[in-house]
Amino acid sequence: MSNQSDASPLPTPVRRVAFALRRAGWISFWVQLVLAVVSGIILLFAILVASQTPGQGGSSGVEGGLFLALAGLGVLGFSTYRAFYHTRLSQQLRGPTPGRPSRGETMKQMRVSLISNMVGMVLTLLGAEAISGILLAKAISQPRGAFLDASVNLRDFIQPLDIFIVLANTHAIVAHFVGIVSAIWLIEQIYKD
Structure with a gap:
């Protein structure tokens, strides 16, 4: 049985916003969840490999970027x-x-979502900058024909592990971007009359 008789009819703008929240919420949730899980698995793998690899733990130069x-x-x-x-x-x-939230309360919730995604985007972009800078320095400093020289330290070269960290960070950036787009679109829907 429906409880519609004791509830007032839903105004069209509220119904439209509720539908937009539901649709954007589920799309954003699943995209962010999948990208977060993939990014987390890649980062976990990278951390585990770095800690297991003799002579590489803590010396790859991407620790700051990895933290971010x-x-x-x-x-x-x-x-x-x-x-x-x-x-x-x-x-x-x-x-x-x-019990229905007001437009102001709903906007407050959208602002929290937008700010959290923007903070996450800033952190992951700073991490990307740090990681990319280290990888660029490694690429520039690689001497030609160094693989023939036994005295060359292989940690000075770009490692596949470094690329895994870049990939994981890129997934997180995309996920935050999806969250930002979703929040901005929802804010537009709330104020559309």
Whole structure:
């Protein structure tokens, strides 16, 4: 049985915003979740390989970038939760009038989501800058024909592990971008009349 008789009819703008929150929330949630899991697995793999490889632990030069990438991944976890919360907010908007959030409350929630994704984007972009700078320095400093010289330290060369960290960080950047686009689109839907 439906409880529609005790709830006031849903105004069209509220229904439109609730539908937009539900749709964007689920799309953003799943895209961010998949990219966060893939990025997390890649980073975990990179950390485990770096700690297991003799002579490489802590000397690859990308530790600062790796820390920022992990921080961005942590914020991505919160942003993914926020995307899921948008679906719950959609249910609240479709609920009875006394418990229905106002436009201002809904906007506050969108701002929190937008800011969290922007902070995560900044962290992952700073991580990307740090990692890319180290990889560029390694690429420029590689002497020609160095593989023939036994005295050359292989840690001075770009390692596949370094590329894994770049890939994981790129996934996190894309996930934060999806969250930013979703939040901006939802803000536009809230103010569309």
